[in-house]
Amino acid sequence: MSVNFASLIEQLWQSETPETTRDIILSLGFNGLVFQRWNVDYIENWEGRMANGFLEHYYGAQLDQYCPIAKAIHSWTRSYTFAEARAGSNSDVQNASRVESLFQQFGMVDGVVLLTGKxxxxxxxxxxxAHPTQKxxxxxxxxxxxxxxxxxQQLHSAHKLLTHVPRENPVLSEMQAKILQMQIDHPELSNSEMATALGLSPKTLHAHHKKIAKKNGVTTFAGAVIKTLKEAQ
Known part of the structure; x- marks a missing residue:
């Protein structure tokens, strides 16, 4: 890949928004970008670009518990490629293979994790x-x-693009707690199948999804699932 480094650095220097910086990075050969910052009481998150449905499958099936890429984020002190994390992992081989298979299903063959912040x-x-990234x-x-x-630096803590996911458990109604747990236990079910199993209409289930997200301080039901699974670790 031929890159004009001077031009690229100038573009980054002139970039005034996270979206512009994201687009510059993605143009280098990447198809997705996520930013995360870990505070004591909450996680700041921005899904700059992510394949639709990936996070629901990833966290819904609790594959993050076996993911060598996720484990390395909290234990390694240097940046790395997905391939490096997988090669250096002591995770359960079978479950690690499930994680890698899911990534590939969503067009994420490899990737890079860049550790930043203090x-x-x-x-x-x-x-x-969608391709190996080591080179x-x-x-x-x-x-x-x-x-x-x-x-x-652009995604400072007060930035509107960031979702703040609190670490404290919200108070959910009995039905809302049941819906959330069913999503975690049975991620393979469609919304229609889940509504039927719960004795709800799809419309009512969707309304509960919105309330669950709001009580968890996130914008989507998938975000509530992610938060719950993270806190259970």
Missing amino acids: NSLRSSVILTS LFEELGGVLYLAADKLT
């Missing part, structure tokens, strides 16, 4: 790709670090 306030820029990471590592740092 030690007391860790953050990361997670990039996904790309070696060639563009410096620029990617620069871009990730730029994005981290």
